[in-house]
Amino acid sequence: MKAKQRIGVMLLGVCALLISTVVSTVASAEKSLSITVGSKAFTESVILGEVLKHLAGQTGIKTHHQRQLGGSRVLWNALLSGEIDAYPEYNGTLLQEILVEENLQTEAELKQALAERGLRMTTPLGFNNTYTIGMKAELAERLKIHTISDLKNHPEFVLGFSHEFMDRADGWPGLQQRYQLPQKNVRGLDHNLAYRGIDSGSLQAIDLYATDAEIAYYKLRSLEDDLSYFPVYNAVILYRADLEQRAPEVVVMFNRLSGRIDALTMSKMNAQVKLNSEPESTVAADFLQQALNLDVDYQVQTVWQRFVQHTGEHLLLVGISLSAAIFFAVPLGILAAHNERLGSIVLSVAGIIQTIPALALFVFMIPLLGIGGPPAVMALFLYSLLPIIRNTYAGLKDIPPAIIESAQALGLPSRARLRIVELPLATRAILAGIKTSAVINVGTASLSALIGAGGYGQPILTGIRLDDIGLILQGAIPAAVLALLVQALFELIERGLLPKGLRIKALGNS
Amino acid sequence: MLVISQISKRYGDSPALTSTDLQVSTGETLVLIGPSGCGKSTLLRLIAGLIQPDSGSITFEGTQLSSENIFQIRQRMGYVIQEGGLFPHLSVCDNVTVMARYLRRDARWIDSRLNELAQLVQLPNEILKRFPAELSGGQRQRVSLMRALMLEPDLLLLDEPLGALDPMIRYELQQELKAIFSQLGKTVIMVTHDIAEAAFFGQTLVLMRDGHIVQAGPFKELAKTPAEPFVEQFISAQREPMAQLIEALK
Numbered sequence: 001m002k003a004k005q006r007i008g009v010m011l012l013g014v015c016a017l018l019i020s021t022v023v024s025t026v027a028s029a030e031k032s033l034s035i036t037v038g039s040k041a042f043t044e045s046v047i048l049g050e051v052l053k054h055l056a057g058q059t060g061i062k063t064h065h066q067r068q069l070g071g072s073r074v075l076w077n078a079l080l081s082g083e084i085d086a087y088p089e090y091n092g093t094l095l096q097e098i099l100v101e102e103n104l105q106t107e108a109e110l111k112q113a114l115a116e117r118g119l120r121m122t123t124p125l126g127f128n129n130t131y132t133i134g135m136k137a138e139l140a141e142r143l144k145i146h147t148i149s150d151l152k153n154h155p156e157f158v159l160g161f162s163h164e165f166m167d168r169a170d171g172w173p174g175l176q177q178r179y180q181l182p183q184k185n186v187r188g189l190d191h192n193l194a195y196r197g198i199d200s201g202s203l204q205a206i207d208l209y210a211t212d213a214e215i216a217y218y219k220l221r222s223l224e225d226d227l228s229y230f231p232v233y234n235a236v237i238l239y240r241a242d243l244e245q246r247a248p249e250v251v252v253m254f255n256r257l258s259g260r261i262d263a264l265t266m267s268k269m270n271a272q273v274k275l276n277s278e279p280e281s282t283v284a285a286d287f288l289q290q291a292l293n294l295d296v297d298y299q300v301q302t303v304w305q306r307f308v309q310h311t312g313e314h315l316l317l318v319g320i321s322l323s324a325a326i327f328f329a330v331p332l333g334i335l336a337a338h339n340e341r342l343g344s345i346v347l348s349v350a351g352i353i354q355t356i357p358a359l360a361l362f363v364f365m366i367p368l369l370g371i372g373g374p375p376a377v378m379a380l381f382l383y384s385l386l387p388i389i390r391n392t393y394a395g396l397k398d399i400p401p402a403i404i405e406s407a408q409a410l411g412l413p414s415r416a417r418l419r420i421v422e423l424p425l426a427t428r429a430i431l432a433g434i435k436t437s438a439v440i441n442v443g444t445a446s447l448s449a450l451i452g453a454g455g456y457g458q459p460i461l462t463g464i465r466l467d468d469i470g471l472i473l474q475g476a477i478p479a480a481v482l483a484l485l486v487q488a489l490f491e492l493i494e495r496g497l498l499p500k501g502l503r504i505k506a507l508g509n510s
Numbered sequence: 511m512l513v514i515s516q517i518s519k520r521y522g523d524s525p526a527l528t529s530t531d532l533q534v535s536t537g538e539t540l541v542l543i544g545p546s547g548c549g550k551s552t553l554l555r556l557i558a559g560l561i562q563p564d565s566g567s568i569t570f571e572g573t574q575l576s577s578e579n580i581f582q583i584r585q586r587m588g589y590v591i592q593e594g595g596l597f598p599h600l601s602v603c604d605n606v607t608v609m610a611r612y613l614r615r616d617a618r619w620i621d622s623r624l625n626e627l628a629q630l631v632q633l634p635n636e637i638l639k640r641f642p643a644e645l646s647g648g649q650r651q652r653v654s655l656m657r658a659l660m661l662e663p664d665l666l667l668l669d670e671p672l673g674a675l676d677p678m679i680r681y682e683l684q685q686e687l688k689a690i691f692s693q694l695g696k697t698v699i700m701v702t703h704d705i706a707e708a709a710f711f712g713q714t715l716v717l718m719r720d721g722h723i724v725q726a727g728p729f730k731e732l733a734k735t736p737a738e739p740f741v742e743q744f745i746s747a748q749r750e751p752m753a754q755l756i757e758a759l760k
Contacts, residue, residue: 402593403597403598405560405591406595407597409558409560409589409591409595410609410657411582411609420608420612421597421599425598501601501641501642502598502599
């Protein structure tokens with residue numbers, strides 16, 4: 001028994017070594033890029049990320065853009081850990097969300113809090129992406145309405161607000177009180193319907209985000225919040241303080257953006273991407289040309305190039321994580337089958353890992369391994385363990401006792417018994433476990449785009465963001481096909497590996 | 511060759527075997543018999559070292575069985591169980607020679623031994639390439655016997671070897687087995703619950719009940735001078751249907 005445990009520990013050690021080597025190789029490959037900017041998973045942030053990438057690229061330093069990484073927390077942590085060097089943020093998000101516990105009041109306090117963390121921010125870029133009230137520009141012009149206070153003179157207006165805005169205390173109820181608005185006809189409705197309502201004239205004012213793509217499209221005017229009711233969400237660029245030593249010219253470029261993007265410009269850029277399906281890269285380059293007179297040299301990938309890139313990324317994620325899982329889980333399953341106490345520990349730990357939602361597991365890995373490939377591979381690896389361990393365990397446990405006993409009675413020592421009798425008999429079960437893991441792995445790997453690891457999840461994520469079914473399918477169909485291919489591959493392997501005597505039995509039974 | 515002294519074995523709370531003594535001499539054919547749960551299979555598995563006794567000792571050719579020497583000693587014992595216990599993923603040939611190959615015995619020796627055994631158990635050569643799933647029950651038992659005899663063991667242990675066979679094949683194999691035993695002259699310990707089979711094979715019958723030996727001796731001795739009423743009951747329980755059969759045939 002002791003010897004068996006020692007072998008188990010040795011195997012664990014070898015596996016850990018293998019995985020850490022793979023992970024660090026992937027990690028060092030990513031780190032060789034000198035500057036990385038990030039963006040959150042919505043269009044405006046991705047456009048600004050492209051702007052930053054083009055700007056930094058102007059200095060001749062190689063710049064990489066980790067697109068649509070996830071929510072504010074993911075970007076914030078990635079910036080703190082140095083995974084990224086800069087990303088577009090809103091001062092309101094910093095004050096009300098990320099640093100809310102510090103209870104910061106002034107701009108100076110915010111800068112101080114950032115400095116303590118080794119971060120800096122640029123002066124505002126020029127737009128304030130907060131709630132606002134919008135009207136048809138033409139109607140507003142005709143009635144000389146510029147501010148929200150001006151609405152007081154028009155009690156006959158029909159207002160349409162999104163349900164969230166209607167319900168929130170800091171939404172309509174607060175707004176009505178602050179401005180003493182007299183309108184009685186106020187409806188809660190879907191945001192998309194509100195745009196159509198205001199376009200057709202059945203609504204006179206609706207709630208908006210100040211840079212919504214639809215503002216430019218429907219020719220709306222956002223009314224000035226003259227009593228400063230809504231919190232301020234000024235866009236800034238957040239960057240690591242050490243960037244000023246590493247690449248001061250990049251910081252200079254970033255600062256050139258200050259005050260150059262007003263709400264309408266941002267709204268137009270959002271519209272170009274969201275409504276006209278132009279690539280973010282092109283929109284960002286056009287903006288820099290117009291606003292800063294910069295000629296940006298950039299490439300837009302063709303659909304085919306993107307497909308090849310995503311396929312490569314997806315295969316790499318699945319290939320590394322699945323091979324490591326097989327290498328690790330089969331010995332663990334054997335260990336579990338031969339040692340009841342160790343077995344129950346191994347199976348319950350793997351079971352607990354499986355109950356962690358995939359997205360949470362990906363995010364848990366960020367503090368340990370950063371963003372991109374390594375944490376995704378680790379999460380996928382952990383996710384692939386249980387089916388293989390469990391099936392190896394079950395396959396070995398399901399061997400009839402009479403057969404094990406016969407092998408013992410022949411005098412085969414336990415290791416020879418495992419090799420000659422037990423593993424061949426468990427082949428089918430082990431391969432079934434690997435197949436299950438492979439399919440789960442291919443599917444879950446799509447989520448790794450959320451932490452910047454690319455793959456087929458990238459077009460899916462972009463498709464969801466832009467509400468573009470075609471883009472979603474560009475990721476979803478290859479992912480499904482890949483899952484089928486991987487399964488077919490393992491069926492072929494099974495045909496080669498399964499002992500002939502067992503195939504005969506299978507025929508006899510059917 | 512085999513001395514069992516004061517051996518006991520419990521499974522959880524129920525005793526399977528209580529302080530049992532038994533001696534087996536070289537060349538003897540000994541049959542363990544008794545109703546289900548009497549401890550006869552437990553005794554055989556203890557001798558094969560598949561389970562360890564709670565107390566007492568088993569000495570094989572002067573060496574006491576222990577977890578250190580059991581792998582060595584097992585190579586000198588052949589073991590056949592009900593339904594054969596053949597490895598389904600290995601061909602007949604591989605099943606029979608698996609241990610010899612593991613021990614890296616000379617390939618020519620393995621080959622000639624295989625043919626010798628196939629002749630002994632009257633198994634046609636073409637069957638050697640088949641897999642267990644392609645064999646009849648009788649053929650499987652023959653292969654199992656070949657596997658048990660492959661390394662020329664000193665002691666042959668059989669746990670209800672014919673228990674799963676239909677009566678015709680069983681009868682045929684009984685005749686053959688007896689012929690093989692006398693031809694080989696090996697020490698044999700066989701477990702059965704069939705008194706007629708026991709009488710047919712055994713020089714010595716060991717009748718067991720509730721984890722201990724009730725009486726040991728030749729069949730005649732058991733039949734004529736039963737040690738306790740149970741011996742008589744056990745024999746007559748199986749004799750009744752036989753007597754009716756003989757009556758009807760007259």
